[in-house]
Amino acid sequence: MAIFKGAAVAIVTPFKENREINFPKLKELLDFQIANHTDAIVICGTTGESSTLTHEEHLETIKFTIDHVAGRVPVIAGTGSNCTETAIYLSTEAEKYGADALLIVTPYYNKATQKGLIAHYTAIANSVKLPIIMYNVPSRTGCNIQPQTAVELARNVENIVGIKEAGGNISQVAKLMELADGCIELYSGNDDQVVPLLSLGGLGVFSVLSNVAPKETHDMVAKFLEGDIAGSREIQLRAIPLVEQLFCEVNPIPVKAALNLMGMEAGPLRMPLTEMEPEHRENLKKAMIDFGIEVK
Numbered sequence: 001m002a003i004f005k006g007a008a009v010a011i012v013t014p015f016k017e018n019r020e021i022n023f024p025k026l027k028e029l030l031d032f033q034i035a036n037h038t039d040a041i042v043i044c045g046t047t048g049e050s051s052t053l054t055h056e057e058h059l060e061t062i063k064f065t066i067d068h069v070a071g072r073v074p075v076i077a078g079t080g081s082n083c084t085e086t087a088i089y090l091s092t093e094a095e096k097y098g099a100d101a102l103l104i105v106t107p108y109y110n111k112a113t114q115k116g117l118i119a120h121y122t123a124i125a126n127s128v129k130l131p132i133i134m135y136n137v138p139s140r141t142g143c144n145i146q147p148q149t150a151v152e153l154a155r156n157v158e159n160i161v162g163i164k165e166a167g168g169n170i171s172q173v174a175k176l177m178e179l180a181d182g183c184i185e186l187y188s189g190n191d192d193q194v195v196p197l198l199s200l201g202g203l204g205v206f207s208v209l210s211n212v213a214p215k216e217t218h219d220m221v222a223k224f225l226e227g228d229i230a231g232s233r234e235i236q237l238r239a240i241p242l243v244e245q246l247f248c249e250v251n252p253i254p255v256k257a258a259l260n261l262m263g264m265e266a267g268p269l270r271m272p273l274t275e276m277e278p279e280h281r282e283n284l285k286k287a288m289i290d291f292g293i294e295v296k
Contacts (some may be wrong), residue, residue, distance in 0.1 A: 008074075010042045010210070012256055034069070040073050041073060044078040046140065062093075063097045077097075077099040101133060106120075133187065134150060151176065173200055194220055245287040252269070257275070
């Protein structure tokens with residue numbers, strides 16, 4: 001049974017001007033997402049600036065989200081770390097709070113061999129009963145889960161069930177799905193490669209785009225899964241200029257700017273992230289308007 005099928009928003013963490021977490025605003029963003037057909041919430045991922053949250057803030061944000069969503073859609077908690085023991089701590093706490101699943105990024109900076117990845121993910125999985133989705137994003141981590149490694153983990157560890165694949169290498173994903181032979185749930189981690197990964201057997205996307213266009217991103221996946229390939233492709237291609245602008249600077253700089261342009265008051269970023277360059281902001285604004293998003 002898949003954790004979700006469709007579009008899971010990799011939601012931002014809104015901050016007040018003093019950089020404290022803005023929980024009332026997070027509540028509004030969660031309700032906006034659910035009202036616009038988002039299929040799952042991913043809290044405290046890369047887009048949620050998890051790397052600049054304290055452990056206490058990280059866990060408080062996960063608990064707040066689970067409590068407020070209250071079962072309306074699945075909540076997937078980002079609990080990965082480049083320290084296995086820290087990932088175990090965050091994961092076991094998220095399980096206590098009632099998370100539906102965990103998203104675990106590969107170790108970063110210190111990285112790991114493929115043997116190390118197997119040991120890392122196995123240790124985390126053995127500490128919880130929740131389903132785990134591995135997160136492969138080598139452009140950020142410098143660490144690539146090879147297809148053989150992902151399949152070995154999915155076959156041998158009961159609660160490792162899926163992978164968020166953000167490597168951008170379609171050939172690697174094709175090899176993964178050939179080797180997996182149905183043992184792994186595939187999700188795109190790139191908003192410009194949703195339809196290609198769905199065509200290889202994917203079930204959906206972990207989406208940054210969903211922050212500003214939740215219904216359209218949901219529809220892109222739903223149409224494909226219902227057999228309307230042309231309709232799904234039309235949304236994918238129409239979204240490309242906006243997706244390009246959402247990633248013209250380091251994520252989540254542009255998507256927070258986009259939400260602020262919509263009047264959603266996502267607030268500032270925490271350093272080392274800095275506000276979007278004015279020229280890029282204007283390009284983003286134009287792409288949003290062209291896509292049909294109302295800006296203030």
